[in-house]
Each structure stands twice: as C-alpha cells, then as structure tokens.
Amino acid sequence: MGPIRVLLADDHPVVRDGFQRILESDERIQIIASASSGHEAFEQFRAVKPDIVVLDLTMPSQEGAPDNSSISGGMEAIRRILAHDSRAKVLVLSSCETKPYPSQVIGAGVKGYLTKRCAPAELIDAVVRVNLGERYFSPSIQDQLDDSAGDSSPVNQLSSRELQIFVMLASGHSVSQIAEEVFLSPKTVHAHRSNIKRKLNLKANAEIVHMAMRHGLIDP
Known part of the structure; x- marks a missing residue:
C-alpha cells in the first residue's frame, strides 16, 4: 500500500508550507497537490483524486476574490467536493473554532475537524485515522458538538448554505458578488x-451585520 495522498488547501503560503512539512515528516503521508482558494481546491480534487483533502475554512472562493478572511471559500469547496464525490474524505484544519461553524460543516459531511492549535502529532494522527475511515475531532470541537443539543442560538437554524451567505452579507458582499x-x-x-x-426575524441589512458581530461570526 502506498502513502496517503493529500490535497492541502490554505490561502496563506507560509502556513500551507508549514503544514506540508509536518505532514510529510511522516513517511505514510504525501502531499500531491495544494490550493489557495475554494475553486482551486475543487479543481485540484477533480484532477488528482486525493485520498484526503485537508483544508482551511477561511480562504477566498476564487483567486482575487474580495475579503480573504471570509469562510465562503472553504465552505464552497466542501460543498462542491462532496457534491462531486459523496465518499470524499475532507478534514477541516482551521482557526474557526466558534459555533456554529463546526456543527455546520460536520453536518455537511466532513470526516474531521482540527483547530490550527493542534500539535503536529495530532494532525498526523487525524489524517491517518480519517484515511482508515474513522472520524476525528479536536477535543474542543468535540466538546462543542456534545453541547450543541442545548444550544438555542438563532443562527443554528440556518443551513450551511444560508450560513455561508449570511456571513458574506454581513461582511459587506453584494448579492451579485455572492452569486x-x-x-x-x-x-x-x-x-x-x-x-x-x-428565520432570524431580521428586517434590515444592518441587522444582519449586528447579529453576525454578536455571535462572533465577523470582526467588529
């Protein structure tokens, strides 16, 4: 059996190179492609057919798209990859640790969710376990999932697509830009x-911004 073939997607080259060095320090893992946007991640997935996709949520949908801090790129990549191949193994590696992101993307079908604060050994272990068909979540993410049943936040009513568009609207994207x-x-x-x-009982666009800020989905 050959090495685990990984597609690594992150829009920061220094961060991406660092994670590549960590992963390839283990002889069981090989990075076969990388991407810096959601669109590129999807195109690379179709081209190289990796065993696992390791991706960040906060990257642009396309190269040159506005607001590189948006989650739109990562969420769109997940959506398109899993629509193309429902068996795809996607492992999120992100600094987005706050609700409702973990539960939303896990509900969309990802196999694991790690925070960027994880130790190198945990990242390697997660890739190996997800490749074997297991699911893996960082302890802080698992705690959130365990507590989610009692969470009455109105934002949790949104689907993953609605959450994506909600954050983009709150970040100042126009309807045409989002489209x-x-x-x-x-x-x-x-x-x-x-x-x-x-769903959120909002009337004006300004209320979308205020609610997103209150729930920590965008910076003040």
Whole structure:
C-alpha cells in the first residue's frame, strides 16, 4: 500500500508550507497537490483524486476574490467536493473554532475537524485515522458538538448554505458578488437572503451585520 495522498488547501503560503512539512515528516503521508482558494481546491480534487483533502475554512472562493478572511471559500469547496464525490474524505484544519461553524460543516459531511492549535502529532494522527475511515475531532470541537443539543442560538437554524451567505452579507458582499463567488444566480441568492431574514426575524441589512458581530461570526 502506498502513502496517503493529500490535497492541502490554505490561502496563506507560509502556513500551507508549514503544514506540508509536518505532514510529510511522516513517511505514510504525501502531499500531491495544494490550493489557495475554494475553486482551486475543487479543481485540484477533480484532477488528482486525493485520498484526503485537508483544508482551511477561511480562504477566498476564487483567486482575487474580495475579503480573504471570509469562510465562503472553504465552505464552497466542501460543498462542491462532496457534491462531486459523496465518499470524499475532507478534514477541516482551521482557526474557526466558534459555533456554529463546526456543527455546520460536520453536518455537511466532513470526516474531521482540527483547530490550527493542534500539535503536529495530532494532525498526523487525524489524517491517518480519517484515511482508515474513522472520524476525528479536536477535543474542543468535540466538546462543542456534545453541547450543541442545548444550544438555542438563532443562527443554528440556518443551513450551511444560508450560513455561508449570511456571513458574506454581513461582511459587506453584494448579492451579485455572492452569486459569482458561490456559483448561484442572483435570484437564488435573493431567495436565500429572504429566508435568512425570516428565520432570524431580521428586517434590515444592518441587522444582519449586528447579529453576525454578536455571535462572533465577523470582526467588529
């Protein structure tokens, strides 16, 4: 059996190179491709067919897209990869540790979720275990999942697609920008925005920003 073939996606080259060195310090793992945006991650996935995708959430949807701190790129990559191959093994490696991100992307079908504060040995162990068909979550993420049943935050009512668009709206993206980045029609984005406002009982766009700030989904 050959090494575990990994696609590594992160928009910061220094961070990506650091994680590559960690992973390839173990002879069982080989980085076969890398990506710096959600679109590139999906295209590389189709091209190289890795055993595992290790990706960050906070990267742009496409090269040159505005607001590189947005989660839109990582979430879009997850959505497109799993729609293309429901058996894909995706391991999130991200600094996004706050609710509702972990439960949302895990619900979307990822096999594991690590924080970027994890030790090198934990990262390697997670890749090996996910490759074997197991699921792996950092202890802090697992604690959140265990507590999620009693969480009444209104943001938890949103689907993963609605959460993605909610954060993009709160970050100042226009409907046309969102439509282009997430490969939807403006009409569909308008419909999602209406559903988001209805679910969260919001009237004005400014209320979207304030709610996102209150829940730590965007910086003040």
